[in-house]
Amino acid sequence: MNKDEFLEELKKINIELTKIQLEQLDKYYNLLLEWNSKINLTRIIEEKEVYLKHFYDSITLIKAIDLNNSLTICDVGTGAGFPGIVLKIVFPNLNITLVDALNKRIEFLKLVINELKLKNIEAIHDRAENFIRNNRNKYDLITCRAVSKLNIISELCIPGVKVNGYFIPMKANIDEEIQNLEFLNKLDSKLEKIVSFNLPVENSIRNLLVIKKIKDTNSIYPRNYDKIIKRPL
Numbered sequence: 001m002n003k004d005e006f007l008e009e010l011k012k013i014n015i016e017l018t019k020i021q022l023e024q025l026d027k028y029y030n031l032l033l034e035w036n037s038k039i040n041l042t043r044i045i046e047e048k049e050v051y052l053k054h055f056y057d058s059i060t061l062i063k064a065i066d067l068n069n070s071l072t073i074c075d076v077g078t079g080a081g082f083p084g085i086v087l088k089i090v091f092p093n094l095n096i097t098l099v100d101a102l103n104k105r106i107e108f109l110k111l112v113i114n115e116l117k118l119k120n121i122e123a124i125h126d127r128a129e130n131f132i133r134n135n136r137n138k139y140d141l142i143t144c145r146a147v148s149k150l151n152i153i154s155e156l157c158i159p160g161v162k163v164n165g166y167f168i169p170m171k172a173n174i175d176e177e178i179q180n181l182e183f184l185n186k187l188d189s190k191l192e193k194i195v196s197f198n199l200p201v202e203n204s205i206r207n208l209l210v211i212k213k214i215k216d217t218n219s220i221y222p223r224n225y226d227k228i229i230k231r232p233l
C-alpha cells in the first residue's frame with residue numbers, strides 16, 4: 001500500500017490526516033528503519049508493507065470503537081508501538097500508555113515520543129501481569145495486537161479495564177480461540193461483538209473482539225505468569 005492508497009483507504013473510514021500527522025508517520029517509519037538495524041523491532045520493513053500491515057492495520061481499531069473522545073487507553077505488548085503510537089498520531093486526543101516487557105523496545109518508543117513531540121503518552125517497561133496488578137480498573141480501553149492467545153491476554157489485560165470499559169484485542173485468525181469463551185465469565189466480562197474485515201490489498205482476515213467488562217475482576221487475577229501459562233483459564 002503506497003501512501004496514496006493509504007490515504008484513500010483512510011478516507012473510506014472517514015479519516016483525513018493533516019500534513020503534520022503525515023510527517024509524523026513518515027518520521028516514525030524512518031526511525032523504525034534506522035533502529036531496526038540495531039535492535040530487533042519488526043520483520044516488516046519495506047515502506048509499502050509498513051503502511052499497510054502496521055500503520056493502516058493499527059488504525060482499524062476505529063472500526064470497533066469511537067476513538068475521537070479523550071479515552072484513556074493501554075496498549076499491552078506494544079512492541080515497536082503497534083497499535084499505540086499510530087493511534088496517538090492519528091487520534092491526538094487519546095491518553096495512551098504503552099507497556100512492553102522488553103526494555104530496548106521501550107527505549108525506542110521513548111525516543112519516538114520525543115522526536116515526534118507526542119503528548120499524553122507514556123512508555124513503560126514492565127511485564128503486563130505486574131503492571132496491570134498495580135493499575136486495576138484504570139483504562140477505558142485496553143488493546144493488544146499479536147501478543148498471545150485470547151485466554152492468556154484476557155487474564156493479563158481485563159483486570160486493568162474500568163467497569164463498563166472494553167478490552168479489544170486485534171487478531172488475525174480466531175476460529176479456534178473463540179470455540180470456548182467460558183473463561184470470560186471468570187473475568188466478569190462478555191464478548192459483545194466481533195468486527196471482522198479484510199485488510200486492503202492482501203485481503204487477509206482481521207478480527208476485533210469487543211469484550212466488555214461487566215464487574216470488577218476478582219483480585220486473584222492476573223496470576224503470576226507461570227501459573228497463567230501452566231493453567232490457562
Ligand code: SAH
Nearest residue numbers: 077078079082100101102127128145146147
Ligand atoms: N503489538 C506489537 C508487538 C507484538 S510482539 C505488534 O503488533 O507489532 C509481542 C510483544 O509483546 C513483544 O514486544 C513482547 O516483548 C511483548 N510481551 C509479551 N508478553 C508480555 C508480557 N507478559 N508483558 C509485557 N509485554 C509482553
